[in-house]
Amino acid sequence: MPVPPQDNHQESLEPDPQMPSPHPSCSGDYERDVDADGYQGDMDEHLRQQSPHADVNTEFFGRGDQLYRNYHTSLNGRPCDVNGVYLPPGAPPPPPENLATDDWTPFRNRTEFEMAEFLYKHNQMPAGQIDRLLDLWASTLAKHNDNPPFADHRDLYHVIDSSPFGDVPWQCFTDEDKPWMDDEYEVWFRDPCEVARNMLANSTYANEIDYCPYREYSTEGNKRQWKDFMSGDWVWDQADKITKDPSTLGSTFVPVILGSDKTTVSVGTGNNEYYPLYASIGNIHNNVRRAHCDGVVIIGFLAMPKSIFHRQLFHLSLSKILDLLKPGMMTPEATRFRDGHYWRVIYGLGPYIVDYKEQVLLACIVRNWCPKCVANREDLDEDALPCSREFTEALVEEADSGDLWEDFGIVAQLVPFTNDFPRADIYQMISPDILHQLIKGAFKDHLMTWVEKYLRQTHNKQKAQKIMDDIDRRIAAVASFSGLRRFPQGRGFKQWTGDDSKALMKVYLPAIEGHVPQDVIRAFRALLDFCYLVHCNIITEDSLLQIEDALSRFHHYRKIFRTTDVVLHFSLPRQHSLMHYAQNIRLFAAPNGLCSSITENKRIKAILLTNQRLDKLSALQVDFTRQGMLTGTCLSAANALEGKARTQTVPALADELHIPHLPNLLRRFLFQQLHPDDPRDPSDVPLAECPLYLSKIAVFNSASLRFYAPSDLSGIGGMHTEHIHSCPSWRGGHSRNDCVFVNTDSNLPGMQGLEVACVRAFFSFQYRGEVYPCAVVHWFDKISNAADEDTGMWVVRPGEGANNTAEHAIIHIDAIYRAAHLIPMYGMEFLPQELKFYHSYDAFRTYYVNKYADHHAFEIAF
Template sequence: MMLALPCNKYGHFLPPNTPPTPLNDNITWEPFDDRATFEFVEWVVEDSPQSHANLKKLLRILAAKFTTDGMPDYCPFYRSKQQILDAIDAIECGEALWRTVAVRYRGPLGPHSPPILHIRNSLEVVKTLVGNPEFVNHFDYVPFKEYTAPDCRQVSNMMSGQWSFDKADEISIDPSTQGGMLVPIVLGADKTTVSVATGHQEFYPTYMSIGNIHNSMRRSHRESVIPVAFLPIPHTSREFEDDEDFRVFKKQVYHSSLTALLMPLRPGMTKPHVLRCPDLHFRRAIFQAGPFIADYLEQVYVSGVVYMWCGQCLSIPKDDFLEGDRRTHELTAMIRELCTPKDAWVIFGINPDVEPFTTHFPRADIHELLTPDILHQLVKGVFKDHLVEWVLDYIKIVHGERVGNKIIDDIDRRISAVAPFPGLRRFPQGRKFKQWTGDDSKALMKVFLPAIAGHVPVDVVQCVKTFLDFCYIARRPSHDSNSIHAMEELLVRFHDLRTVFKDAGVRDDFELPRQHALVHFPRMIRQFGSPNGVCSTITESKHIPAVKKPWRESNRRNPLEQILLKLVRKSKLASARVNYGRHGMINGDVLSDALRNLDLEDAASDDSDVEDVLDPEQLEDALFRELAAQAAAGDVPQAEVTLSAWPAYKKRAHVVAQILQQPRLVEMLRRFLYAQLNLDNPDAENHANVDLLQCPFLHARTLLSVYHSATAVFYAPSDVANPGGMTREMIRSTPRWWKGHARYDTVLVNLGGDAVHAETIDGMMVARVHAFVSVPYDGNTYECAIVRWYVREEQIDLATGMWIVHPELENGHPVYDVIPVASIVRACHLISVYGRTRVPDTFHFSDSLDAFNRYYLNMYVDYHLHELLY
């Protein structure tokens, strides 16, 4: 069995409970003077890159300040940027240098540029990944099976999937590997263009990670995904661009480059290689070629199949294009032996001229290593390129070109009229983009369904809704048998519903590889865990720090050489920070740390002193980090809502009542205080009906603090990952947002207790926040929110599958209430139920929550709300 048993640095297993080998405690800040110097270098290189001239000016300003303060001989950090770069180059850890390999070919290709491959030593990169102490609580040493109930297996990170379990069993057949640790090598390749205008500014980066690291670390942009290669991009004259020999040459160069990249790891795929792990123990690692992150075009390239065919199965790309028998290297070799190259191409979709790089490594088969891709297969593929276009074509076919375009214009106005929401990208002109990004497509998914409801039949709306549910469930951080079964049912329903487009003449067939990829999702989730840890979103996001940002900082002359040098220095800085952190040299804020070291602040024994140094924003960050650490330890915290650092204004209660147009404000606050002072009294829940004489007295001249925003922190691992799966969002309640229109956000409020009745949604109600108020009473401060209630309708909308709510009215007037800030769960999003109403051209999105009578509770605005409301 592969039990990942600790050993010494020579590979000899240790007795149980043996502590890890201690680190060298003689570490210093060398080549830096101290922590402040190191963090200044990080700021200059990483956070705020400066030109040589600007940095020289900054350093001279600092020198002038020191001279004025009587320290003329003190050198402020460094005297030039070159000194800073020399200091980074002197860092001894994290050095995974690049080497350049030239590819030679003498075939009949005509004039072409010689391909150049830039690669790192993959073994050194794996050592860096495995030995990073930041992953100590986010690292799996052995494959495992996890069950939430009998016959209900749960998969999340890669080591919980069946593939890792099977590979560990296969490897452990060799007695020399027993007791070792499986290290799956995750690769991802994706071509990117940095500048179209300047021409030939495209790069082909390849990234590496390991399957032991949790998905949340790969999604949160930590140093868990490292650029390891820039693949060659062969060019030739236009005469030979479409030549078959040249296309074959490009694919052969591609696979040869990947083979060369992994060759340093090949000996460790059969014989254990001793590595230090995040917990500081040494273990005997066995490397295994693992999942390959790629979009469809990249999958065709890497698997050696013909375009329009599937790289995982032998399904024929015709009509429904359903799942076929599994492809394997052995099956491909047999087909090549028994069939002519033409038959292999036409009948089985095999490119006879391509030998996948995985054939050079033990236990590796590229056909089982292709991962499900949420970004390109689901979001940009099936949703944006297929369903959205099909819906628009459907409208034009049914209503004609002229009327159809009017309806499409109204859909665009509906999309632009959507109320704002934290993190929601707006569409001022609807869908009229010249170039769509992945973020644009994700944002359209959040608002598209209500926009088309009423303009297309229920079957079309339900088809889109079914796919959205499939997409959102696939994005969850963990899956069990129930969620995977739900995806399978949604897929069957989607296949049934999409025939509406075929019946209307929008499509003749569904010969679409990216839709065919959906049938592999359930099986691949069982194999590799949640798709959000092996999605091309991760490699796409790495393009910015690894390629685009260094390119912008280069002088555009031989930019790749400059990019590679910047990546080496980035790795050195990251490794230095990890090394300093491992030895406890980076704790807390740099200023408070310096004060402690100079004994100017007795913060080491009294945390309140640290709070005196930190401003309110830093205290908010400290709370977020505390909750994140609590979540990372497995104890999921309750949602926390805190008011903004500073009040918008402080005024007497009667003045605040006039500003907020709430003449009963003092009365509502008195009833609120009664409820807060009688939390153990069940009658306090109905404080609105309590006799006012029983409520605490609050003078009309009491000074109230009014806030225009609050911050909600809650556990939402399905969304963009922060440490521990925590998410932070702003809830705004301001009469002038960005000095313009008013913005009053809507929230979900937890009524507490067993408050589940006809007007609630699982014990929660929707409210719109009109002000956040801090009320002083009897030496304490009570934080509350003035809200307007919304009531849900009896049934979920059959077409969209969303709850519909409407403002609660009493005698024709809105119902307002005062609630504790702590009862707010998080923000929610409402979209108008347009029906067949046309949105005027002059309609402004800030009026959306006031102009309509009914609203969808938008469950697609983020993944956490979908999981909460689905």
């Protein structure tokens, strides 16, 4: 196999100080900061720097394709003064407050602030442990007649509480005047207007906000694409409705996105149960909302009495909390934005993020009916018209409550809270929910359960259990991968979380192959394709066709569960929800910015005082960052971190890796680097023509890559950090050698232009003044020229050179695209119990290239 061509990426040989040393004798890292799609630095900054004053057809360039946007010209946002009077173009904002860059109020210095942020926000340390830590710290300072930053946890809390930043006070109202309620229930909330204003003024995501509804197209083919919320049809339609009132022209539309999760917090006082209400704004980009950078906040705690009246109380509470927004839904108000200008904003109620149980509650419908369409619960997948506020109100006027319940699934006694607000339709506002509908619902609760039921129906009890145990061993045998959770006991745990289900999706398909029929494999593949496609950061018209094709395949292949009597029907609300995804994407853009996993990750904050302190710390962090006070670390100014590498010779490394011809591989590598235009394959070049290198080399344990992967959990800018390991002893135990994608032809799509290799070692050396960062790799060969038809994954096997020896090469680190994950093709054989996950890359003859390892892998390994 030819050595891959060198890219033009820039390398940094600085070790990564964040990485734990896998072994005392091996502590070095390479670090590279490149884009996995061939870009360097901060990706598409020009794309994110959208001008709020853009014309209707503003052209711009992004990620290699020329795109253009049509902006809504009537609701396009313009700066104004504090009274709402529009300013002339180019007018400066009011001067900012003149703050000193050494003012850490309410803290005395940076160390105090970062200590408070670490203990209370990041580590979330209990009060008793804070006291213990500070006591130990004080004991080390006593001989210096000094004290730690805080006396105890009370002192820490007092300092945080004294901050004026981020302080949207909590309020309370009591519903006690309703004839159908026996008790009074407290509802705690914060002003949603103030919360929205704080988000609009937050400089942390200054370049991650859209001021105007827009539609985005590619100039090639004029095809539409959807990404962030403001690119959807719903917000455009809302703008049309808003601007029927001339007084709103030139304002900025701020859609308030809501979410709630009744499983979050229980308070053991009487019959009351509380759970939080979350809010975000549609202007901020999806990646900000997913990165939890204060783009989603708790605005209320709703009381849920254990009685039949909880539905009425739920809607009344929401209506009362959101009533503070209503004036701003009708008349624009001047609000200060992060650029210092005032802008006229007009609010509206946007999508609501909830799982199915709460969708039923919100839409005032009967269980097992759809909140989005009028399909009958007996056959949810029939073609049906969408639900709407007007249609429901007309039905309620004409039919009695019993017929509404039986024939339409409508609870006539309830009125949705949205009926109290302009331009709000609860049936349209209910958003797609990837976590509960697809991952927890269709994948875990449905297909995984059906597989186990199929095995127990098809085989006797002993054989079925043997197969289930083997599936667990296969899951446990999967090799480690950066960001991938391991399952040492397979599926053997009782308390499932959303993260568990998401992690198991990535490794489950190969584990059942050979134990279930082909159509079951294809049904899983279709569902996985659907899940990964709808989770993409950008969805195009072509993507929508792929989504609809995946859904069609899923509906076709899932029939095997009915023909084998595993299930009687597929009229399941969460599976039925898949039929609404294409339309929801057109309305609300990419669903990954509206998933309930965003609100589930806020659960740890669901206590009033805790939440308020966290907001204060976040607001201080934003303010200190804006003033340039948090550059580097507390220690970096006085003591820079240093990385270490093993110094070795090429023959010594050859002995360690059991690759006797490694010195010759290095000579051929050098020839290729020095003669990039030589048409010969490096293996055909006589060794006499290749340079000889006999000096020292530096061997590293891992490489740190930073690349653009916005569909995965990443920072605000969509950048993702990944570590590729290659070390003889991982954390004092077994060796670890990760696999990688190697770029062999960037002009070919997907796996056609990529090869897979296992990294045996990272090292660097200097020759004629040039530093060469390299990797010793063992190639894997593709079995065919296309992906496997059943699983959709490419199949590879360990490459063999002369005399059936492993095929090795030395490549420039620039040729590494990113980490790859391989899962063995287990076939019908049962795994031995002694097989461990760290044997995975050595114990099998063929492997799947796991495109489901993460969303970026899914996008490239096709």
